[in-house]
Amino acid sequence: MSAHPLSLRLDEAQRLNPAFAALIGPTPKPDLSLAEWLATLGSDDLDRLKFSRVELEAHLRALVMQADSLRAPVVGVHSLRILGGRDKNGRAEQLDLELRPGAIVSVVGPTGSGKSRLLGDIECLAQGDTPSGRRILIDGEIPEPARRWAASGKLVAQLSQNMNFVVDLTVGDFVEMHAECRAIDDPEQAAAQVIACANELAGEKFSATTSLTQLSGGQSRALMIADVALLSSSPIVLIDEIENAGINRRQALDLLVASDKIVLISTHDPILALYAHRRIVIAAGAVSEVIETTEAERAHLATLERYDRLMSELREQLRHGARLDALPSFGI
Numbered sequence: 001m002s003a004h005p006l007s008l009r010l011d012e013a014q015r016l017n018p019a020f021a022a023l024i025g026p027t028p029k030p031d032l033s034l035a036e037w038l039a040t041l042g043s044d045d046l047d048r049l050k051f052s053r054v055e056l057e058a059h060l061r062a063l064v065m066q067a068d069s070l071r072a073p074v075v076g077v078h079s080l081r082i083l084g085g086r087d088k089n090g091r092a093e094q095l096d097l098e099l100r101p102g103a104i105v106s107v108v109g110p111t112g113s114g115k116s117r118l119l120g121d122i123e124c125l126a127q128g129d130t131p132s133g134r135r136i137l138i139d140g141e142i143p144e145p146a147r148r149w150a151a152s153g154k155l156v157a158q159l160s161q162n163m164n165f166v167v168d169l170t171v172g173d174f175v176e177m178h179a180e181c182r183a184i185d186d187p188e189q190a191a192a193q194v195i196a197c198a199n200e201l202a203g204e205k206f207s208a209t210t211s212l213t214q215l216s217g218g219q220s221r222a223l224m225i226a227d228v229a230l231l232s233s234s235p236i237v238l239i240d241e242i243e244n245a246g247i248n249r250r251q252a253l254d255l256l257v258a259s260d261k262i263v264l265i266s267t268h269d270p271i272l273a274l275y276a277h278r279r280i281v282i283a284a285g286a287v288s289e290v291i292e293t294t295e296a297e298r299a300h301l302a303t304l305e306r307y308d309r310l311m312s313e314l315r316e317q318l319r320h321g322a323r324l325d326a327l328p329s330f331g332i
């Protein structure tokens, strides 16, 4: 299908990916191909869809690829190995790091040091062809080009900072569709589980009938984490910072760890940094250290979480109009 992605029929496309259903809408000619449908659109139609013709074509191709990767069987990965490249000044990066399923690794470093670059290198399974010159091996080998380009989405799921939904679907339809694509026996029940789980992570509750476009940033992030943890077949998950806004970060990570994936999370948050088994420290574009979290550090987590609760409570109180005459002790 990937060779001529736009030869897919409209009715097949709508079945494969909910985004098509939202984009195409009810159609009198379900047996047209995507390419033929695109050719029938006039400028009014394109205005309504808020795409130029070129953009819409690219978008349709991306949706076909996404549907392909969602239908793909679960891929097992036994190891992810990151081989050093060079820092921003061109000096060699001393790095040979192997990660296995169940590993949870934080990526820390000053703003602009190269945390997202490291996640990006893994996402595209870099082979010395990105600014860092790093190389990524899967199960000890260079991934086949097909895995790299056509289906890298199967191996790696990335939750980026900007999770904007453009399709107008309900949360329930969206997650159910994912479950169907992954051939899960009871998609309705699986969707209910994902939504319940996302609601545990997010502060403000939402339901299956909420529209995706109405979700707040924290809610959509929670939904994506629950979806990846419970339904995704991708064995490697990359998270570019779980922001503070109303999401239980610790619980989110527990969920991902339980799903036996390799999880890398770039973060400025000390709790997440210490919650990981290991933390990769980045400076000037290169990994400067890989630190194992010690027992002593883990023991500090409880205290840090108390501080964190204090800050959240203060945030909540101020949000509700409280005045801060005296600093509450909150038992610290």
Ligand SMILES: Nc1ncnc2c1ncn2[C@@H]1O[C@H](COP(=O)(O)OP(=O)(O)OP(=O)(O)O)[C@@H](O)[C@H]1O
Binding pocket: 086, 087, 088, 089, 109, 110, 111, 112, 113, 114, 115, 116, 117, 118, 131, 132, 133, 266, 284, 285, 286
């Ligand atoms: N080894 C490298 N060689 C050359 N350029 C690099 C290297 N590592 C990172 N960069 C570049 O440096 C810039 C900043 O990196 P990046 O966005 O990854 O930082 P960050 O640590 O994620 O920052 P923030 O904390 O603000 O999100 C990017 O343009 C990135 O491509």
